[in-house]
Amino acid sequence: MPRxxxxxxxxxxxxxxxxxxxxxxxxxxxxxxxxxxxITETVGVFPNxxxxxxxxxxxxxxxxxxxxxxxxxAMHKLANGITMHDxxxxxxxxxxxxxCPYGVIYFNWGKPHQFWRNKDELIKGCxxxxxxxxxxxxxxxxxxxxxxxxxxSDGIRPKGVVExxxxxxxxxxxxxxxYCVEACPAKARIFGDIKDPNSAVSKLLGKHRPFRLxxxxxxxxxxxxxxxxxxxxxxxxxxxx
Amino acid sequence: xxxKYTVWLSVLGAGLLAGLYTMVRLFLEGHILFNANDVVxxxxxxxxxxxxxxxxxxxxxxxxxxxxxxxxxxKRAGKRLVLLAIAAVLAAFVSxxxxxxxxxxxxxIFLSPNFGSPIQIMGSIxxxxxxxxxxxxxxxxxxxxxxxxxxxxGIGSFVCSLxxxxxxxxxxxxxxxxxxxxxxxxxxxxxxxxVVSGVAAFMVYxxxxxxxxxxxxxxxxxxxxxxxxxxxxxxxFIALLFYLLWxxxxxATSLPDFATDVNFALALFLFIxxxxxxxxxxxxxxxxxxVAGGLTLITIFKLHMEVLLGGQVRPVGxxxxxxxxxxxxxxxxxEYLVLVFSLAVLLSLATFAEKYLRLDAEAx
Ligand code: SF4
Ligand code: SF4
Numbered sequence: 170m171p172r173x174x175x176x177x178x179x180x181x182x183x184x185x186x187x188x189x190x191x192x193x194x195x196x197x198x199x200x201x202x203x204x205x206x207x208i209t210e211t212v213g214v215f216p217n218x219x220x221x222x223x224x225x226x227x228x229x230x231x232x233x234x235x236x237x238x239x240x241x242x243a244m245h246k247l248a249n250g251i252t253m254h255d256x257x258x259x260x261x262x263x264x265x266x267x268x269c270p271y272g273v274i275y276f277n278w279g280k281p282h283q284f285w286r287n288k289d290e291l292i293k294g295c296x297x298x299x300x301x302x303x304x305x306x307x308x309x310x311x312x313x314x315x316x317x318x319x320x321x322s323d324g325i326r327p328k329g330v331v332e333x334x335x336x337x338x339x340x341x342x343x344x345x346x347x348y349c350v351e352a353c354p355a356k357a358r359i360f361g362d363i364k365d366p367n368s369a370v371s372k373l374l375g376k377h378r379p380f381r382l383x384x385x386x387x388x389x390x391x392x393x394x395x396x397x398x399x400x401x402x403x404x405x406x407x408x409x410x
Numbered sequence: 411x412x413x414k415y416t417v418w419l420s421v422l423g424a425g426l427l428a429g430l431y432t433m434v435r436l437f438l439e440g441h442i443l444f445n446a447n448d449v450v451x452x453x454x455x456x457x458x459x460x461x462x463x464x465x466x467x468x469x470x471x472x473x474x475x476x477x478x479x480x481x482x483x484x485k486r487a488g489k490r491l492v493l494l495a496i497a498a499v500l501a502a503f504v505s506x507x508x509x510x511x512x513x514x515x516x517x518x519i520f521l522s523p524n525f526g527s528p529i530q531i532m533g534s535i536x537x538x539x540x541x542x543x544x545x546x547x548x549x550x551x552x553x554x555x556x557x558x559x560x561x562x563x564g565i566g567s568f569v570c571s572l573x574x575x576x577x578x579x580x581x582x583x584x585x586x587x588x589x590x591x592x593x594x595x596x597x598x599x600x601x602x603x604x605v606v607s608g609v610a611a612f613m614v615y616x617x618x619x620x621x622x623x624x625x626x627x628x629x630x631x632x633x634x635x636x637x638x639x640x641x642x643x644x645x646x647f648i649a650l651l652f653y654l655l656w657x658x659x660x661x662a663t664s665l666p667d668f669a670t671d672v673n674f675a676l677a678l679f680l681f682i683x684x685x686x687x688x689x690x691x692x693x694x695x696x697x698x699x700x701v702a703g704g705l706t707l708i709t710i711f712k713l714h715m716e717v718l719l720g721g722q723v724r725p726v727g728x729x730x731x732x733x734x735x736x737x738x739x740x741x742x743x744x745e746y747l748v749l750v751f752s753l754a755v756l757l758s759l760a761t762f763a764e765k766y767l768r769l770d771a772e773a774x
Contacts, residue, residue, distance in 0.1 A: 206728035261511020270587035272727030279442030328440035329511030
């Protein structure tokens, strides 16, 4: 059985956000919820300022606190290492959100995709209403509904349950890459079996010195970051006392 | 008297109706009605749950004094104490039930239990505690505190009342995500708070009961109240010490980002009822007990909210994008109504039981 992991090459990442948009489309993610997100860190004092852009998603931790704390096993591990969520078993206690040290789990506070449930026309007598738009393309709640998502979980998760990235388990099952990996124009995301020494992820981790988020707390995240984008040049100096 | 009673029943009825209406709205619209979000996740209803659950454990422990350990003063109050503990745990269940996003999936707690989860353990212990309390009440109602079955319920309830606050504290305390927000000290603090709130709640209840219902038990009530006032002052002193110790631990954290300010106002509001209890004249008077007990309960509720929110107001990871470093929170009307519903359930049960269940009867 493989153990899936992702490597994110920060030198290649241009911060375009294509991963997040692709994820939203693939997984029918509602507004206000981010399976794929980013941390923007600004460092330095003006005018010597730069920012770091770190794409984030569920880390599919080996030692996942969200799984350990879930009272109904709605949050569980698959044999391939993916941290999966079953919305049917979820009681909406939100303890996984409380427990996740990475802030990547979101709750459906109300009915998802509220915008697309709106019956009002944008411009009266001129444009269609969001509901009509959805109906016109035979979508389920949203016009860009992707039925593939429903192969392993709910296509759209109902109100009252949590949701988060699943490494696109429904695609991985069919031998496809997670959609954020597919969509990244800079090939900054590399996905594969970390147990296979010949996989691209294993080779990269062997070649570079990776880091993981909040490594010290022992969650064993399986999203690794390598390199860093930094075009800055500086004149060699030893500084001054 | 009759008019006052009717007004009281109407107030309770209004509370219950408002709660049922809130339940329907939550079911239809979801928890968007709360002022919670993906950063401040657990809000007033969870604070209310913690308050009622711990108070119930405190009342359960207090009832064990008479039922299990044979302390005379508490034997007479046993039935009322057990009833209040039952009412408080049900009030806690109302709060937490209305906080759950998908209450309709709750049966998975039994079908797919994760016994490693502190929430699962806490839910199990409080459910067993409820069963033991019901059993204890039944034994007291049939005037038997000595048989094997009664002892079994008595021991079960005592053990549950002791462990439930510890497990409840660990729900927060063992989260890796927020190590310095709560810490492993929290379970102990919860146990101390449970005892204080149980004593304070029963003292307030007994004062009001003896003012409203003038029965043949007044003298016995006076003895009980005297003992409760002493216990209240003493347990408050312990709670105050633990609160200060907790504050010191928090302010000594090496992660300044996670350190929350010590709320000296809360320490002061724990100190005032303690100081009141030190003055014999105040301690002996009904109003003194009422004010001191009431102040303790309000402060403890505030303390629960402070602990709860203190661990959540700083966004974690990417959730910090576009948000201030520290978020603020104030409850929505629906969250207040959950609290009102829980309180109405508790008081309705107590009112009903006072009228129909002979709470002053002492078991042999
Ligand atoms: S990143 Fe958070 S949600 Fe994902 S496995 Fe780790 S603890 Fe769970
Ligand atoms: S919200 Fe759902 S998935 Fe998360 S801990 Fe509770 S039951 Fe488990």
